[in-house]
Amino acid sequence: MKKVLALIVMAILPLTAAAHGPSPQKVEKEVVIKADPAKVWGLVKDFGNMQKWHPAVASTTLETKKDENGDAQTYRTLTLKGGGTIYEKLRSADDKDMQLKYEIISGVLPVADYNSKMTVKAGPGAGETTVTWMARFYRVYKLNPPIPAGQDDESAISAVTGVFEAGLPALKAVAEAK
Amino acid sequence: MQVRIKPTKANKSQQIIILKFPLPLIALISVTLLMSGFALPCFSGSAYITNQGDNTVSVIDTDSNRIIETVKVGLAPVGVVVSAINQRAYISNVDGQSISVIDTIKNQLVNTYPIKGSPVGLLLSPNNKTLYVADWTEDVIYQIDAITMKIQSKIKNGKAPAGMAISPDGKRLYVANRDSDDVSIIDTNTQQISQRISVGKHPFGLAINRSGSELYVVNVISNNVSVLNTTNLKIQTIKVGEHPYCITPSKNGQLLFVTNTQDDSVSVIDLAQKQSIATIKVGEVPEGISMEDKTGNIYIANWGSNQVSVLDSQTLKILTQIKTGDKSRAFGKFILESPSNKTILN
Numbered sequence: 001m002k003k004v005l006a007l008i009v010m011a012i013l014p015l016t017a018a019a020h021g022p023s024p025q026k027v028e029k030e031v032v033i034k035a036d037p038a039k040v041w042g043l044v045k046d047f048g049n050m051q052k053w054h055p056a057v058a059s060t061t062l063e064t065k066k067d068e069n070g071d072a073q074t075y076r077t078l079t080l081k082g083g084g085t086i087y088e089k090l091r092s093a094d095d096k097d098m099q100l101k102y103e104i105i106s107g108v109l110p111v112a113d114y115n116s117k118m119t120v121k122a123g124p125g126a127g128e129t130t131v132t133w134m135a136r137f138y139r140v141y142k143l144n145p146p147i148p149a150g151q152d153d154e155s156a157i158s159a160v161t162g163v164f165e166a167g168l169p170a171l172k173a174v175a176e177a178k
Numbered sequence: 179m180q181v182r183i184k185p186t187k188a189n190k191s192q193q194i195i196i197l198k199f200p201l202p203l204i205a206l207i208s209v210t211l212l213m214s215g216f217a218l219p220c221f222s223g224s225a226y227i228t229n230q231g232d233n234t235v236s237v238i239d240t241d242s243n244r245i246i247e248t249v250k251v252g253l254a255p256v257g258v259v260v261s262a263i264n265q266r267a268y269i270s271n272v273d274g275q276s277i278s279v280i281d282t283i284k285n286q287l288v289n290t291y292p293i294k295g296s297p298v299g300l301l302l303s304p305n306n307k308t309l310y311v312a313d314w315t316e317d318v319i320y321q322i323d324a325i326t327m328k329i330q331s332k333i334k335n336g337k338a339p340a341g342m343a344i345s346p347d348g349k350r351l352y353v354a355n356r357d358s359d360d361v362s363i364i365d366t367n368t369q370q371i372s373q374r375i376s377v378g379k380h381p382f383g384l385a386i387n388r389s390g391s392e393l394y395v396v397n398v399i400s401n402n403v404s405v406l407n408t409t410n411l412k413i414q415t416i417k418v419g420e421h422p423y424c425i426t427p428s429k430n431g432q433l434l435f436v437t438n439t440q441d442d443s444v445s446v447i448d449l450a451q452k453q454s455i456a457t458i459k460v461g462e463v464p465e466g467i468s469m470e471d472k473t474g475n476i477y478i479a480n481w482g483s484n485q486v487s488v489l490d491s492q493t494l495k496i497l498t499q500i501k502t503g504d505k506s507r508a509f510g511k512f513i514l515e516s517p518s519n520k521t522i523l524n
Contacts (some may be wrong), residue, residue: 022272022296022314023230023254026482026505091420091440101440115421115440134482136463144275144296144315 022144024113025153027160028134031168035175037129041098041120043175044131047076047090053174054167056080075105084108091115104137109163111137111156131171133164223470224282224514225477226267227486228255229503235269235278236486236502237285240470240477240513243488243498247285251278256507258466259300259309260514264324267514268309270297277311279327282514291327293320300510301342301351303366312339312353319353319364333369336362341384341424341509343393345408352393354381361395361406375411377404383424383467383509387431392449394434396422403436403447414452418445424467424509428491429474435489437464437478444478446494456494460487466508471515479508 033040043053048062061077074090086107093100098120104111114137121130137160141151149155222241228251229236235255237247252271260267260282267280271290277297279288299312302324309327311320312335319333319342336355343352344366351364354377361381363373378397381404385394395404398421405414419438422445426435434447437460444464446456461480464487468477475497476489486500486508 022298023256024481024505026231028482134462136482 023153024136024138025157025160026134026136027157027164028132029161029164029168030130030132031172032124033129033131033172033175034127035129036127037098037120037122040129040131040171040175041095043171044098044118044120045093045095045100047074047093047100047102050076050078053171054163055170056082056163056166078107080108109156109159110140110150111160112140112142113138114160129175131168133168135160135164223472223516224260224285225468225470225486225508226258226260226269226280226282226512226514227466227479227502227506227508228258228269228512229484229506230254230256230481231484231504233271233274234503235267235280236506238477238486238500238502240472240475243500245500245502248503249280249285249287251280251287252276252290256509257298257300257312258508258510258512259302260512261302261306261324262515263306266324267512268300268302268324270300270311270509272296272298272314277309277322277327289327298509299340299342299353301344303344304346304348310342310344310351312342314338314340314356319351321369331369333364333371335364335371336360336374340382341396343384343386345386345390346388347390350390350408352384352386354384354395356380356382356398361393373411375406375413377406377413378402378415383422383437385425385427385434387427394425394427396425396436398422403434405449405452416447416452416454418447418454419443419457423465426467426469426476428476429469429471433491435467435469435476435478435491437467439463439465439481442480442482444476444489458489458494458496460489460496461485461499465506466510466512468508468511468513470513477508477513479506479512481505481507 050060051057058081059079067073078086087105088102091101101117104114116135119132139153139156141147225238227236235249239246251269252274254273255269256272257270265282269278276290276292278290295313295316297311298314301310309322309324321331337357339353340356341354353362360374360376362371365372377395378400380398381395382398383396393406403416418436420440422436422438424437436445444458445454448455460478462482464478465481466479474491478487488497
């Protein structure tokens with residue numbers, strides 16, 4: 001836990017939305033939960049309440065704003081227990097496919113162009129549910145080496161890995177609790 | 179009964195020998211082979227799939243849709259272009275800052291050549307003598323001798339050049355400039371930009387039709403495709419899915435297939451209707467897309483799920499999914515047509 005928080009607050013860096021490093025990076029983690037898929041999906045899709053299951057999140061603030069095309073969009077601000085915030089945009093919450101998609105607009109994670117999806121599926125066993133969390137992102141530093149410390153691929157990957165590895169077991173615990 | 183020969187390396191060597199004979203002799207050999215109970219072994223193509231995470235290229239036999247070889251290349255390979263004439267596959271290693279060259283007969287690495295900057299897009303001139311390399315961070319197009327791999331010249335370009343296409347006569351080179359939101363048209367004789375055409379936001383993948391009359395530009399942030407009439411330079415815009423990357427026309431040129439990286443799907447555009455007529459679920463985060471000329475099948479490299487999807491361009495059904503390496507990208511025209519097939523058609 002402390003390691004995760006340390007990773008998250010390690011670098012407070014602006015996100016560069018326009019340009020990015022050469023290669024996109026990926027983190028993908030999975031957890032099997034002994035609970036009904038609908039119950040797990042209920043927790044995952046609740047975009048405004050991530051603090052209910054993620055141990056690094058102290059509180060979540062939800063807001064609706066118009067984007068540049070004039071369409072109403074949902075955003076959340078995650079306030080982290082270790083300090084700092086992450087501002088995210090909901091891309092979609094599909095009840096049929098049980099898939100949540102969101103992206104990071106700005107925040108303390110040392111990543112750029114981060115988009116992520118959480119997919120909930122029944123199985124593998126009866127009464128079990130599998131949650132897959134996948135993110136695609138770039139490192140903060142967009143140019144070729146030398147890369148400043150904390151802005152390289154490894155920093156980005158380990159920060160996201162930390163978030164996922166702390167979150168999924170906690171999601172399992174919350175879903176299996178009641 | 180016909181016995182099917184698997185495309186072994188030995189058979190591939192035979193194909194090349196056959197290539198050197200005049201057409202009547204090929205016909206005679208074909209008839210002889212058929213009469214002796216063998217199908218011609220020389221019609222299978224190969225797809226060269228770059229795997230960013232493994233630093234490898236998966237070679238797929240497009241007849242069996244199986245991996246026949248995995249070739250180690252430079253760091254984080256992304257771009258690819260293939261040449262039946264040169265018997266080479268060219269690979270851009272964006273983190274390795276280099277170009278790897280693969281011998282497509284042996285499916286072995288020939289050599290890796292350093293490039294200053296971040297090479298991404300690759301293209302060959304129609305005569306296969308010149309390799310164009312788009313350098314993402316240096317904002318130049320390198321013109322390289324495709325045999326000796328010597329850099330011949332550097333063409334200054336717009337910002338973050340990515341996808342490229344070329345007119346059938348080789349005179350006009352089109353470059354998608356991602357961070358300039360335009361396409362530059364380069365006169366390959368003078369090596370100067372003759373025109374810059376504004377398109378959507380973040381143009382990335384490019385393709386051109388067989389006659390060269392239309393250029394297709396994928397706009398990543400705008401979620402659409404610009405269809406550029408290359409004569410009057412007028413543009414029509416067609417909406418596709420989320421965060422599209424790459425595009426290929428169908429064999430008959432009537433459809434366009436576009437990978438939507440954030441929808442895990444491919445949009446099918448009918449060019450007559452100028453709109454998307456279907457959306458097909460593929461693997462996760464589809465990037466590179468190419469058409470196999472014999473069957474017209476569409477091959478899609480899925481970065482997120484480490485596989486290639488094969489799509490029937492007529493039924494619009496997924497035929498198979500082929501496991502490749504980590505983070506498959508295959509940015510460019512990655513399917514090598516059968517050399518003998520091409521010779522006979524010509």
